[in-house]
Each structure stands twice: as C-alpha cells, then as structure tokens.
Amino acid sequence: MSREPYNAAAVSEVSGNDSTPDQTVPLFGMTIVGEGARVNRKYRMAGPTIVRAVMSRIERGGLRPGERIMPQQLAQRLGTSSTPVREALCQLVGRDILIERHREGFYVASITSTTLRALYAAHGRVVATMLHRWHAGARLAESASNRWRLFSAIAAGVDDDALAGMERYLAGRLAVARKHEATHVVQDTVARDLIPALRAGDATTALEISRDFHQDCEIAASQIWQSMVER
Numbered sequence: 519m520s521r522e523p524y525n526a527a528a529v530s531e532v533s534g535n536d537s538t539p540d541q542t543v544p545l546f547g548m549t550i551v552g553e554g555a556r557v558n559r560k561y562r563m564a565g566p567t568i569v570r571a572v573m574s575r576i577e578r579g580g581l582r583p584g585e586r587i588m589p590q591q592l593a594q595r596l597g598t599s600s601t602p603v604r605e606a607l608c609q610l611v612g613r614d615i616l617i618e619r620h621r622e623g624f625y626v627a628s629i630t631s632t633t634l635r636a637l638y639a640a641h642g643r644v645v646a647t648m649l650h651r652w653h654a655g656a657r658l659a660e661s662a663s664n665r666w667r668l669f670s671a672i673a674a675g676v677d678d679d680a681l682a683g684m685e686r687y688l689a690g691r692l693a694v695a696r697k698h699e700a701t702h703v704v705q706d707t708v709a710r711d712l713i714p715a716l717r718a719g720d721a722t723t724a725l726e727i728s729r730d731f732h733q734d735c736e737i738a739a740s741q742i743w744q745s746m747v748e749r
Contacts, residue, residue, distance in 0.1 A: 654719025
C-alpha cells in the first residue's frame with residue numbers, strides 16, 4: 519500500500535510545531551517519511567506528536583517501567599489510527615525507551631538503579647563536552663524552560679549532530695526517572711542559573727552547575743529508582 523505524502527502544514531496544525539519535517543530515515547527495514555504518514559488535522563496525529571505524547575506520559579509517571587502500552591487504545595485516546603501509533607512506538611523501541619515483545623506488544627523499558635546511575639553519569643559527560651564547545655554567540659532556544667529542555671537546547675547550540683544524538687538518547691532513557699528525580703534532587707534553579715551563564719559565554723560556571731546537578735542525580739539514583747518501582 520502506497521504512503522500518502524507527508525504534509526508539514528497539517529502536522530503544524532495538530533502539534534503546534536511549525537518546524538520542517540524530519541528527513542527520511544530507515545527503521546527496522548522500513549522507511550519512515552518525516553516520522554509519520556500524511557496527517558488529517560481533524561482525525562489524525564503526526565508521528566512526532568505521538569512520540570511527544572508518549573514521552574510526556576512517561577516523564578509524568580503515567581507510564582512506569584515494565585508497563586504495557588496498547589497501540590489500539592493509545593490510538594483511540596489520541597484520535598488517530600493504529601498505523602502512525604505503531605510507527606511512533608517503533609521509534610521509541612529504537613531509542614531503547616520501549617521494548618517490543620513478540621505477540622505481546624510494547625512495554626516501557628525496565629531499568630536498574632545501577633543503569634540509572636550510569637546514565638546520569640554519561641549524560642553529565644556529554645553535557646560537559648557540549649559546554650566545552652559553547653561560546654557567547656551560540657544560539658539558545660527560548661523554549662528552554664526547564665533543565666532537560668535546556669540540555670537539549672545546548673546540544674542544538676553547539677551544532678554537533680553526534681553530541682545532539684547522544685544527549686537525546688540519554689535524556690530519553692532517563693525520562694522514566696523525571697517525575698521522581700524532582701522529588702529526590704533539589705536542583706530547581708539549574709535552568710535559571712545556567713541560562714545567564716550560557717548567554718554570557720561563561721562555560722566555567724555552566725560546567726559547575728551541570729556537574730553539581732548530575733552528581734546529585736548519581737548520588738540519589740537508588741532513591742529515584744526505588745520511587746520508580748514502588749506501586
């Protein structure tokens with residue numbers, strides 16, 4: 519069955535995002551065009567928007583590690599068909615955020631406290647590398663309203679696809695901890711303190727802020743993990 523052409527305008531109307539569609543990428547032997555099929559603004563939701571919806575539920579704790587995701591039910595909830603939902607879930611499988619079990623469906627990937635600690639450490643190293651390349655003239659997105667969006671904005675500002683990809687992967691793996699992280703890590707001022715340092719090109723101060731935050735997360739990893747697995 520042939521795929522209808524990707525409609526960027528329709529995606530913008532549904533998602534509120536006026537960015538250009540992503541490039542064509544291969545995924546598990548199939549080609550995903552702009553991460554989604556053509557979107558009808560009234561009845562369908564674009565692939566990237568579905569990914570954001572699932573990630574938002576994971577970050578808020580609405581989907582826990584090991585919890586099953588039913589594509590058909592998710593499609594009904596989002597007012598779309600199951601095809602773009604499955605494509606979006608497959609993208610998250612490729613990022614190790616979900617797993618797919620044969621004849622069972624999709625599940626939020628489980629994680630151990632040791633892995634959680636290692637992910638925070640790895641993310642801290644990636645951010646440190648990005649900050650070493652930061653300069654006052656680098657562009658900082660206005661949407662960087664919290665620390666994790668800010669880390670993503672830093673990746674965009676240094677204009678390094680490899681670093682941006684690593685940051686996106688690690689941040690995605692850590693999404694399951696986001697809600698619980700806020701309880702155990704007292705670092706509410708990270709974004710507030712980082713932004714002026716970045717705009718001034720003060721990489722030394724920015725590195726200190728990022729280092730303190732990631733170290734606190736590493737120390738609290740066991741507590742964060744315990745909160746995640748408690749029902």
